[in-house]
Amino acid sequence: MTRTAKAFWFNPPGTGEIRTAAVAEPGPDEVVVRALYSGISRGTETLVFRGEVPESQYKLMRAPFQEGNFPWPVKYGYLNVGLVEQGPPDLLGRTVFCLYPHQTRYVVKVSAVTPVPDDVPPERAVLAGTLETAVNALWDAAPLVGDRIAVVGAGMVGCGVAAVLAGLPGVRLQLVDTDPSRASVADALGAGFALPGDADGDCDLVLHTSATEAGLARSLELLGHEGEVVELSWYGDRRVTLPLGEFFHSRRLTVRSSQVGSVSPARRARRTFADRLALSLRLLADPRFDALLTGESAFAELPRVMPRLASGELPALCHRIVYP
Structure with a gap:
């Protein structure tokens, strides 16, 4: 039938x-x-x-x-x-x-x-699928208590990341976006908000989700010494130019990718895809x-x-x- x-x-x-x-x-x-x-x-x-x-x-x-x-x-x-x-x-x-x-x-x-x-x-x-991406990214990023963190890009994934990070004790957390109307969303999630030019620098960690060249460049600028950008954006068939001059080497900065198609190496031995999705639903x-x-x-x-x-x-x- x-x-x-x-x-x-x-x-x-x-x-x-x-x-x-x-x-x-x-x-x-x-x-x-x-x-x-x-x-x-x-x-x-x-x-x-x-x-x-x-x-x-x-x-x-x-x-x-x-x-x-x-x-x-x-x-x-x-x-x-x-x-x-x-x-x-x-x-x-x-x-x-x-x-x-x-x-x-x-x-x-x-x-x-x-x-x-x-x-x-x-x-x-x-x-649930969006939050699963956020969970995987935070397993990759491994933020610490008291970290200075920016999430650049207040889209669906960026807001999900910020919402989870808002529960980490002692963090200085800003959601950064070019759209000022996202300030009310950040407030509802328990995060601070800033336009790109007003964002606080000297970050330990920046999670980039804007899928724009300008957003990725600004993410690097916001890092402090030996800080890290975790890149969640996917650009499709677009090429991106990244400024690796200026402070990139002197500050020993890092850019690394995070993608939901694989469980983060930090948890792969102990968590399955099903575990990750079930956690996302509980959150x-x-x-x-x-x-x-x-x-x-x-x-x-x-x-x-x-x-x-x-x-x-x-x-x-x-x-x-x-x-x-």
Whole structure:
């Protein structure tokens, strides 16, 4: 028996459509999930939507349940929260998170879903994938009590990083962005805020998430002696020029990458991908994370909403999609 669902596809050039998708009967180790909410990861998804994935990264950039091939058309996305309609008794009726694209109903292996804790609202659980990126970055960065830290780039990932860091005792924490309206978000998360030209320097650690050349250069400028920039941005097919003159060598500065596709080496021997995602969901019990949810649309509106997000006409941190 095969049922049907509706799925959103990214089409060339920078357009999208809702297509019919087949949903087969689940096997003994599978579940049927009815979507409640999905989130648009504005940085990565809009980059994919614009067709800016470099050919060398086609394999690495595939989402876990992607259909189609880059550059287009593709069914893409990875922030989906739904209700288990069929499956093992311990999951039946449970709200779960899955790294699935924007689709109304789907069948996946039991191992592909993570139960949402009872104290985490499903509406907030769409942030789990973003917070997983933040958790991995902080395992990489290993901030210390009392550190002077800047997060440059107050987008979805940067705000998630700042929210987690705000709980570290004694830190001097600033969220740095060119958009002054992000000050209210920083305040809600428990972080300070500064425009790039006003940010405090002499930092022990800077986490860069703005995906801009200027943001990365400013991140280096904010470091103190032997400080480190942890680079979370992904630039797609754009080349970035980095100023390695001036204080780069005399201050013995470091730039290192962090990417969620692998568990941080600092925890790889003791934590799995599932452990990391479960931790991220537990952290979302904190209502401060609601500040990252800045817009909402119905699933049927996705073909009109995604182009507006990709062009910047519709500003957002995480734009949430609501399913019928």
